[in-house]
Structure formats: structure tokens, C-alpha cells
Amino acid sequence: MAPILEIRDLSFTHEGAQSPIFEHLSLAVEEGSHILLKGASGTGKSSLLRLICRLAAPTSGTILYRGEPITGIAPPKLRSAVGYVAQIPRMMEGSVKENLLLPFTFAANHGLKAPAEDELRRMLSDFYLDDLKLTHPALKLSTGQQQRLALMRTLLLKPDLLLLDEPTSALDALSASMVFTIMERLNTREKKTLITVTHSDYRPSGAHVELYLLRNRTLTRQP
Numbered sequence: 001m002a003p004i005l006e007i008r009d010l011s012f013t014h015e016g017a018q019s020p021i022f023e024h025l026s027l028a029v030e031e032g033s034h035i036l037l038k039g040a041s042g043t044g045k046s047s048l049l050r051l052i053c054r055l056a057a058p059t060s061g062t063i064l065y066r067g068e069p070i071t072g073i074a075p076p077k078l079r080s081a082v083g084y085v086a087q088i089p090r091m092m093e094g095s096v097k098e099n100l101l102l103p104f105t106f107a108a109n110h111g112l113k114a115p116a117e118d119e120l121r122r123m124l125s126d127f128y129l130d131d132l133k134l135t136h137p138a139l140k141l142s143t144g145q146q147q148r149l150a151l152m153r154t155l156l157l158k159p160d161l162l163l164l165d166e167p168t169s170a171l172d173a174l175s176a177s178m179v180f181t182i183m184e185r186l187n188t189r190e191k192k193t194l195i196t197v198t199h200s201d202y203r204p205s206g207a208h209v210e211l212y213l214l215r216n217r218t219l220t221r222q223p
């Protein structure tokens, strides 16, 4: 079976920049695995995630999702297959519910059925946000709560592959451990494939955890 994601000979230079961020990267991600991506600040971890979900285009090389080049997949289909949660959550004016259901208001997602309030409440509870009302203004939540809402919002589109950019960077130890637990559950129980950028020493449980280091413009697997 083809890997869920394959990166072939990928190079990337930011527009206007003198030198590439990385060159000739290759990586195959098996379905169900959890890839931890580490590297010093500025080595290009966020850039790599943005290339995988096609928020940016590589200078050269190919990215395949389930054997198909992502450039050949219609953007709405790719967005629901590959979920991306940015490092800084982007909530808008409006309630928790409005923010969670935002993707369902996009023309591109026309035809997708928005989840009912009961499902949203159940999910809030799974994300340790039991006390949160769906009517609560999203912008008045803490960064950690907004980070979890951003992850929920991405999951509502039911992606098979999740790209998480430092999901615990703004969190205290307790909130971070909640998010790690959620990530493990998504991987081991819901069989999601995860690529997580992290600076933390956290090592999730699960059979297929792999650690990669982005350094000197190349990606190497760590023991």
C-alpha cells in the first residue's frame, strides 16, 4: 500500500530569499504513524507543514498524498484530507460554536453536513473543555483553550492526516499534558496519522512513533 504521505526530493526557497530553507528532502509516512518533527528555530519546520497542505508551493520536488501528487487534488478535498493546525490559533469574533462551524460556511465545503450541538458538546468534553458553553465568545478564551478549539475545528472535517505545529507551545504543563493525551488518542484509537512539530521531550505511546530532525537543510531520522 502507498504511504499516506510521500515527500520526494523537496527543496524550498522563500520568495525573494537568497538561499533555500531545505534541499532534497525525502520522507515516507505510513498510515497510522506519528511523526515528531524537531529542529532549531528557523530551520523550516513550519514551512514544511505549509508545503504539505499546499499553503505554499515547493521550489522543486513532489509531495504525494495516498500516491497522488497534491497539486492534482482539488483544494477542498485536500483540506478535508489533510488537516493543519497553525502554531497561533486563529479564532474570530463570535461564539465558540460559530468558530467551530466556520469551515462549514465556506462555499468549498458546500454539501458537508455540520455537526449537531450535541456532538460539539461531546467533543468539548473529550478535549477537557466541559465547562465551556457553545455561546461563549471565542476571543475571550485563553490561548490554550483556543489552541484546543482550533484542533477541534480541524478535526470536524475528518482529516486522515493531521499536521500540528507546536500544539503545546503556549501551554502550561497541565494543559500540555491534556493535549498530548488528545494527540495519543487521535493516533492510537482514531487511527489518525500525525505529524507534530514540537520542541518538547514528550514521546507519545504508540507502535509507530518516529522522530525526525530538521538541521542543516536536511531531514534525518533519529533513533
Ligand SMILES: Nc1ncnc2c1ncn2[C@@H]1O[C@H](COP(=O)(O)OP(=O)(O)OP(=O)(O)O)[C@@H](O)[C@H]1O
Pocket: 014, 015, 017, 021, 039, 040, 041, 042, 043, 044, 045, 046, 047, 048
Ligand atoms: N514568508 C516568508 N518569507 C521569507 N522568509 C520566511 C517566511 N516565513 C518564514 N521565513 C523564514 O524561513 C525560515 C524558516 O521559518 P519556519 O517558520 O519554517 O521555521 P521553524 O523551524 O518553524 O521555526 P520556529 O521553530 O521558530 O517556529 C526562517 O529563517 C524564517 O525567517
